[in-house]
Amino acid sequence: MNPIEITASAIVTCLGQGKAPTLAALRSGVSGLAPCGFETVQLPTYVGEVAGAGDDLLPPGFDKFDCRNNRVAELALQADGFLDRVAAARARYGAARIGIFVGTSTSGILETEIAYRHRQDDGSLPKGFIYDERHSTFSLGAYLQQRLGLEGPSVVLSAACATTAKAFAAAHRMIEAGLCDAALVGGADSLCLTTLYGFNALCLTSRNPCKPFDATRDGISLGEGAGFVLLEKPSSNDPMLLLGMGESSDAYHMSSPHPDGLGAKLAMQRALDSAGLAPSDIAYLNLHGTATPVGDRAEDKAVLSLFGDQIACSSTKGQTGHTLGAAGIVEAILTMLSLREGVMPGTANLGTLDPDLGATYLRAPQARRFTRAMSNSFGFGGNNCSLIFGAG
């Protein structure tokens, strides 16, 4: 594929708002997970909650979009001078030439969950309840169109936990097809009862802060977050580039990965092929690494069969929690920060490495310069996506 430049980015997770606190956390390895006290949830689990996401923070005139998901998105937009970068791109290309390719899995379902507890006697939702701009899967896209004044092709992708990695692929194709000159890529996912009780029903949530690759790992910790990047054709002297991307389907099971990581390996192989790179060209791999017993084992097999044990791997989900639909963009931005700043993230909460795993896992962050990295995102339905970034 033709490489494309990431010219701006912004992020918010439980580690903080913006790249400065995020980078500090990558360097220190601190975890943002805390015992779950979210809303009325009574589950023995840990979550990575975004500070301030409950506040009234959307700009005036955007009340109808007011839901936790769009507020988490707004916190990212306000970080890192991103709004100014979008405005400059809009002035340069024109509103209709900048596309929106963002993702979410939760959208604003939290507000509907609460509304269902307050149904009227005839079963109808409370007066003033808004569906289209808050809960509809496209609400994040509509919010961004109006908030940023963008009029290019706009979709909300929703492929569970691979969503916002796949957003890069959709944007790249649309730019290649000449339908836009630049693209807003990313998305948001927010804590809600559906995902907390849903993963609990699948016995996939841990009672402890999640421990990827640990011998005693027992499930995920949910997080929330948002991230956005601007994609443009390369023009900088020292660009951060998306070099490759690979998508695949497991064809195995709706909520369990293929036990040998078949789909995961295919996604990584296709990303290498699209970049024209060999496995040995990649120095660091940000794994999906959710800390489920089955998922980590499957990914380990896939990594070993493609890279052997010669690549440094870690999962940042012990720090951020699993941000589900936002995991793709959050971990893409973490991977780009790692590349730019010369720090390979560690794997928070990893105590005793599972002796059955064979890849090379980083426990603590390492100061190391490197030029190419891969980020993995795998989702329900067996939808997988791997991205390769390069700088320097």
Added chain:
Amino acid sequence: MRVSIDAIGLCGPGLDGWTNSAAILAGRAAYEATPPRIVAPDLLPSAERRRAVPSVRLALQVGQEALQASKADVATLPTVFTSSGGDGSTMHAILDTLAQPAREMSPTQFHNSVHNAPAGYWSIATGSHAPTTSLAAHDASFGAGLLEAASQMLASNAPVLLVAYDGAYPGPLNRVRPIEGSFGVALLLAPSGGIASLSIERVHGVPNGPALDDAFLERLRTHNPAARSLSLLTAIARGVAAEVQLQETANHMLRIAVAP
């Protein structure tokens, strides 16, 4: 953007497969608004067939019809699934459960609630490891999905399967999101040949094309996002050159020159 329509799958009220429906849409056969005939796709293994909700069956049924009418190799065929909001019945069941004190959620309902459920079931049903995209654009979901599928086909110069589906939500959601009927359509896009060729242009504006001749079908078209495709399908069925407009975002549309 130029794409060809190699094959079509269709299921909606009184629209049972493309061959029958084309005669109705072309005005050669009478339309009768019978309930959609959604069958359990025989592609699915029995466990998945039991778990698949009606919207997933609908999506797979139209996808299978288009696939069988074409020579495309499903193993390498990328898919694009577009829907305004996925499965409303599953969403309602989860929301209702979460409003009860016990909050005992069904694991199957949870995995069926993801927007890409049809993509997951499709890959299990066909054994295909090909890339897949699941997206939403509210009322513009069909136009946005067509643009995405067309851009994929141009990027690879190989066939792409687009599946659009939307169904009515149960109460109380149907009051806040009044989608009517169940409607699914699959278009197998290919570089050349086939039933019709489309020249697609993205332009500023909102569609102002003529209403469909049949009042019931026109209401379906305007009240079910996937059924927005009926204007395009009608033009293809008539087999004469025509221009069709489809909403793509709030203020942009696809202007499509349809040629037989």
